[in-house]
Amino acid sequence: MAQGINRLLDGLLEWALDWSVADDSALGYVLAALVHIFLLVNLIAVGALLFIWLERKVSGRIQDRLGPTRVGGKFGWLQTLADGIKLLTKEDLMPQGADKFLFKLAPYMSFCASLAAFMAIPFAGGTYPFVALHLNVAVFFILAVLGLEVFGVILAGYSSASKWSLFGAMREAAQVVSYEVPLGMCAVVPVLLAGSMDLVVIGDKQAGAFWNWYLFHDPFTFITFWVYLTCAIASVNRAPFDLAEAESELVAGFHTEYSGLRWSFFFMAEYGSMLAVSLLASILFLGGWHGPIPVASSLGLTFENGFWFGIAANVLGTLNVLFKGVLGVTVMMWVRWTLPRLRIDQVITTCLKYCVPIAAVGFLGATLWQYQWPNGMIFDTRAENFNVAELWTQEPVPFVEANPPDDTAGRALPVAEVARLQSLPRTDSEFLRIPLPQD
Amino acid sequence: MEPIYWPSFLFLLFSALACAFAIAVVVSTNIVRMALYLVMSLAATAGLFFLAGADFVGAMQILIYVGGTLVLLVFGVMLTSQERFISMKTSQGELLTAGLVGASLFALLVWAAWSVPEWRGLSREEVAAIPVEPTATPIGMGLLGARVDSVNASGYLLIFEIVSVHLLVVLIGAAYLARAKRKRSVIVE
Numbered sequence: 124m125a126q127g128i129n130r131l132l133d134g135l136l137e138w139a140l141d142w143s144v145a146d147d148s149a150l151g152y153v154l155a156a157l158v159h160i161f162l163l164v165n166l167i168a169v170g171a172l173l174f175i176w177l178e179r180k181v182s183g184r185i186q187d188r189l190g191p192t193r194v195g196g197k198f199g200w201l202q203t204l205a206d207g208i209k210l211l212t213k214e215d216l217m218p219q220g221a222d223k224f225l226f227k228l229a230p231y232m233s234f235c236a237s238l239a240a241f242m243a244i245p246f247a248g249g250t251y252p253f254v255a256l257h258l259n260v261a262v263f264f265i266l267a268v269l270g271l272e273v274f275g276v277i278l279a280g281y282s283s284a285s286k287w288s289l290f291g292a293m294r295e296a297a298q299v300v301s302y303e304v305p306l307g308m309c310a311v312v313p314v315l316l317a318g319s320m321d322l323v324v325i326g327d328k329q330a331g332a333f334w335n336w337y338l339f340h341d342p343f344t345f346i347t348f349w350v351y352l353t354c355a356i357a358s359v360n361r362a363p364f365d366l367a368e369a370e371s372e373l374v375a376g377f378h379t380e381y382s383g384l385r386w387s388f389f390f391m392a393e394y395g396s397m398l399a400v401s402l403l404a405s406i407l408f409l410g411g412w413h414g415p416i417p418v419a420s421s422l423g424l425t426f427e428n429g430f431w432f433g434i435a436a437n438v439l440g441t442l443n444v445l446f447k448g449v450l451g452v453t454v455m456m457w458v459r460w461t462l463p464r465l466r467i468d469q470v471i472t473t474c475l476k477y478c479v480p481i482a483a484v485g486f487l488g489a490t491l492w493q494y495q496w497p498n499g500m501i502f503d504t505r506a507e508n509f510n511v512a513e514l515w516t517q518e519p520v521p522f523v524e525a526n527p528p529d530d531t532a533g534r535a536l537p538v539a540e541v542a543r544l545q546s547l548p549r550t551d552s553e554f555l556r557i558p559l560p561q562d
Numbered sequence: 563m564e565p566i567y568w569p570s571f572l573f574l575l576f577s578a579l580a581c582a583f584a585i586a587v588v589v590s591t592n593i594v595r596m597a598l599y600l601v602m603s604l605a606a607t608a609g610l611f612f613l614a615g616a617d618f619v620g621a622m623q624i625l626i627y628v629g630g631t632l633v634l635l636v637f638g639v640m641l642t643s644q645e646r647f648i649s650m651k652t653s654q655g656e657l658l659t660a661g662l663v664g665a666s667l668f669a670l671l672v673w674a675a676w677s678v679p680e681w682r683g684l685s686r687e688e689v690a691a692i693p694v695e696p697t698a699t700p701i702g703m704g705l706l707g708a709r710v711d712s713v714n715a716s717g718y719l720l721i722f723e724i725v726s727v728h729l730l731v732v733l734i735g736a737a738y739l740a741r742a743k744r745k746r747s748v749i750v751e
Contacts, residue, residue: 149568225595260618260698267625270632274601277635281594296636303629320698 401451412440
């Protein structure tokens with residue numbers, strides 16, 4: 124994208140001002156990054172608007188009432204916007220004994236952690252994936268970054284100088300630290316099946332109809348998905364695991380002392396994290412941008428048929444993955460308004476005595492299943508199915524000698540070697556099978 | 563005017579951030595702020611790893627060091643806060659000793675870094691010629707006993723297994739120590 128922007132600028136500026144922009148100019152990269160960040164911030168912010176409205180409608184439906192009906196016409200769909208304007212005009216309060224610097228910093232830390240997770244989430248795959256930052260270790264990165272959100276919560280709880288806030292923050296810390304373990308164990312299972320930590324690869328391995336989704340790969344992945352969902356709800360602090368802001372016990376938990384726009388940043392971070400874990404679940408287990416029926420590829424919308432065909436398929440895929448993400452968030456709301464809140468000891472018991480062992484058994488079972496039946500539970504239509512068992516038993520071939528034994532001083536690679544390296548394919552599976560030169 | 567070489571600029575930015583926050587850790591007197599600055603410093607180091615193309619190590623840095631400091635923060639709040647926002651004072655002698663030790667370590671590191679010719683940086687052309695490779699796969703293969711970067715060197719399977727078993731022992735030990743003691747049932751007659 125950066126190079127495309129540079130070429131566009133080059134053409135425009137040469138026509139208008141007779142300037143030239145190089146293909147790898149920093150300008151294009153900065154502009155591309157700004158476009159990505161603009162889109163992602165708006166996804167979180169507009170998503171929060173939608174989800175808060177949805178939460179009210181869903182809770183209203185579950186409690187047998189209507190929810191918002193008036194603002195914005197028919198379904199009260201502008202209710203959140205009205206609330207947002209109300210929040211903007213609220214007085215900005217800060218407790219007298221608060222640690223002012225940390226108090227101001229905390230909401231932004233939460234929000235930044237939530238935003239950083241979105242940077243590595245792909246919204247469509249193929250040759251040109253829709254992703255801000257195509258990371259080789261995206262799953263790992265997202266899990267690492269989502270854990271940072273709790274920093275903002277702890278800082279908020281500590282700096283508020285209020286016992287309710289501190290209680291809430293400490294509960295949150297205990298909860299998030301313990302739930303990261305089963306969450307990671309569940310997320311490892313699709314990584315194992317796909318043979319890659321790259322989310323684009325994981326999503327594209329599940330191409331085709333819904334029986335190719337990792338949810339239906341074998342019984343163990345099916346169980347693992349539900350454990351993942353439980354841990355995801357717990358790790359984003361939603362009821363029945365919302366101990367950190369238990370209204371009946373702690374007033375409002377860690378954000379008791381917050382008001383106005385700062386408080387809304389916490390809210391946006393919470394809804395952003397909910398969407399992030401739902402999107403992660405949909406990519407890891409639910410086929411990501413590949414629908415239950417492969418409509419786009421059967422219509423011929425692939426990158427093989429042309430660039431714009433592929434882009435059209437990716438746009439459809441983005442809608443698909445966003446729909447799955449919103450569906451996941453709706454399930455979280457359904458759970459929230461159905462189940463009562465757990466006690467803190469029950470929360471920790473659920474994690475350590477149920478989720479961790481079930482996730483461990485699921486992981487082991489999925490490993491054995493993959494070893495025995497790598498094509499999954501139901502018949503498989505993919506020709507190029509990745510076979511992990513075969514890869515493990517074959518003798519690994521060395522990729523390249525970075526330091527040849529006779530060349531003791533040289534750090535730099537010879538020019539011919541560099542040219543050969545650059546001509547080689549770069550995907551993970553090909554990477555392992557490149558033979559050495561025979562000289 | 564020579565155009566800015568952005569990798570160097572970003573390297574200087576991230577390293578300056580890391581150093582500045584590291585100094586802030588030492589200078590600050592509030593333990594929670596210290597932990598926050600430590601987090602910032604470690605996160606800037608993770609940025610350096612990402613800049614070097616080692617995204618696995620960068621993510622590892624975030625998960626282990628930054629996440630580990632979180633636990634430090636929790637304990638800092640729970641165990642040391644006798645009063646609200648406690649601040650720590652250091653005596654002049656401690657300052658002097660710490661400064662001497664730190665300065666000598668810094669001098670040693672700088673001297674070591676500059677005295678080994680192999681450690682000096684590559685030229686820009688050499689850097690641009692290095693291909694971008696997937697980073698997690700070589701690490702995974704290395705831990706399973708097969709080095710992909712070198713024919714003669716052996717992998718790290720034994721070390722990996724020793725560390726794994728050690729960690730497992732530590733986990734079981736921690737669970738054993740922290741278990742709920744079973745209460746003897748006392749029959750009152």
